Amino acid sequence: MSSPSLNAAASRLVPRGSRMLVLLVVVTVLIGLVIWRFHESVPLVSLLVPLLASSLVLGPRQLPWFVVFVLLVLALVVPSQDRIDLRIVLTVVIMFVLGFVVLASSLRRTRLGVAGIQGETMFVDLRDRILRQGGIPDLPAQWYAASELRSAGGTPFAGDFVVASRIAERLEVAVVDVSGKGQGAGTRALLLCGALGGLLSALPPSEFLDSANRFLLQQDWDEGFATAIHLSLDLTTGRYDIRSAGHPPAALRHAGSGRWEVLESEGPILGLIEDATFPAVSGVMRHGDALLLYTDGMVETRNRDIALGIDRMLGQAERLLRGQFEGGAKRLVEALGSRNDDRALLLVHRR
Known part of the structure; x- marks a missing residue:
């Protein structure tokens, strides 16, 4: 199959404007699975990587839903920890606070209608x-x-x-x-x-x-x-x-x-x-x-x-x-x- 045909098939499967969102969702799921399987060595704060990356590359329409998704994954993997101590509780609280900060920034971007890096570049x-x-x-x-x-x-x-x-x-x-x-x-x-x-x-x-x-x-x-x-x-x-x-x-x-x-x-x-x-x-x-x-x-x-x-x-x-x-x-x-x-x-x- 030629390269133009592959691009057309990829565009039909995943629209160009949603590719970054899909990539971040996949990365978040993989990180969640790794935390669930190797909870002794992989910290919960690993989920901050896709959360902060989303604040830079996602538009104001996609960002709120992705933040909710990341926090949902966090809530699902918390029970995998051996014991829920004060350190785990504080980590969860801090990540939820950062999630709400990202949500607040997305509300400000709705006036511009573009993602963070795109808006700054423009x-x-x-x-x-x-x-x-x-x-x-x-x-x-x-x-x-x-x-x-x-x-x-x-x-x-x-x-x-x-x-x-x-x-x-x-x-x-x-x-x-x-x-x-x-x-x-x-x-x-x-x-x-x-x-x-x-x-x-x-x-x-x-x-x-x-x-x-x-x-x-x-x-x-x-x-x-x-x-x-x-x-x-x-x-x-x-x-x-x-x-x-x-x-x-x-x-x-x-x-x-x-x-x-x-x-x-x-x-x-x-x-x-x-x-x-x-x-x-x-x-x-x-x-x-x-x-x-x-x-x-x-x-x-x-x-x-x-x-x-x-x-x-x-x-x-x-x-x-x-x-x-x-x-x-x-x-x-x-x-x-x-x-x-x-x-x-x-x-x-x-x-």
């Missing part, structure tokens, strides 16, 4: 796909750009993120700070990252923050606001437009004087005011100039005003970026900012 894959939108696209040789992110809890999920897109000879970048921090803001940041990444590529620069503001207003979240700064950069001429929505101002380093200039731009926070306007600050990046866009975690702490934090950041930038901009974003993020807040920074340099 979530990680979703996170990676969305965060790839924040990657800086390939730029002409005369331009260098890099972004760095750090979360308050040290996890890949944070309330700060960067989205970037190159459209012909224009670089469009937005640095966004979602309300909250760490994992608490992570889910909203993931949703916004995907939405704003699409808006950034599809709309003219002058309409990006307007549309982002409308999108946030439509979500009707309890903490439904965010700050953002948007850079639209002509890669041929170096001309830029910067629009801000309640965000710390960008900073431009003039190569001629070696001085940093704070580019003050005003605009309301996203998600609070309908029909808000976001005026642009325009200029030209000349050869040797550098531009910094960042979130408030880089410059603001409980004990320091944001203006003082910007001065400190620019002082560190003068020292850390002197003569070497490659890798500068990472050096600045590691040297500055509060470890109790999310941080994001974008560095653009015209060589």
Whole structure:
């Protein structure tokens, strides 16, 4: 019989979605028989192996029934023990408690509808796909750009993120700070990252923050606001437009004087005011100039005003970026900012 025929026969006998369940049932029965036959040397806790494995691979519909099956097998093999002492009783109690813990976790998974490993894999894959939108696209040789992110809890999920897109000879970048921090803001940041990444590529620069503001207003979240700064950069001429929505101002380093200039731009926070306007600050990046866009975690702490934090950041930038901009974003993020807040920074340099 050919391999396709064998696969078809196997699928008819045991549906693909039930094969793992059948395997675990067989393993549980075998372990139960071994405990019954060799109860002197095989402990009851051996049944924890299929129980814990089921919590990783079975879906929310199959898992509760399998947990009940394992506990039933446990109840059947307990009489095989030579004597029922306190150790046996405690083992049974602990296994029943673990069974109920697994049942409770399966009830939470019913909201997602997939097994533990599958659900985690889906979530990680979703996170990676969305965060790839924040990657800086390939730029002409005369331009260098890099972004760095750090979360308050040290996890890949944070309330700060960067989205970037190159459209012909224009670089469009937005640095966004979602309300909250760490994992608490992570889910909203993931949703916004995907939405704003699409808006950034599809709309003219002058309409990006307007549309982002409308999108946030439509979500009707309890903490439904965010700050953002948007850079639209002509890669041929170096001309830029910067629009801000309640965000710390960008900073431009003039190569001629070696001085940093704070580019003050005003605009309301996203998600609070309908029909808000976001005026642009325009200029030209000349050869040797550098531009910094960042979130408030880089410059603001409980004990320091944001203006003082910007001065400190620019002082560190003068020292850390002197003569070497490659890798500068990472050096600045590691040297500055509060470890109790999310941080994001974008560095653009015209060589």
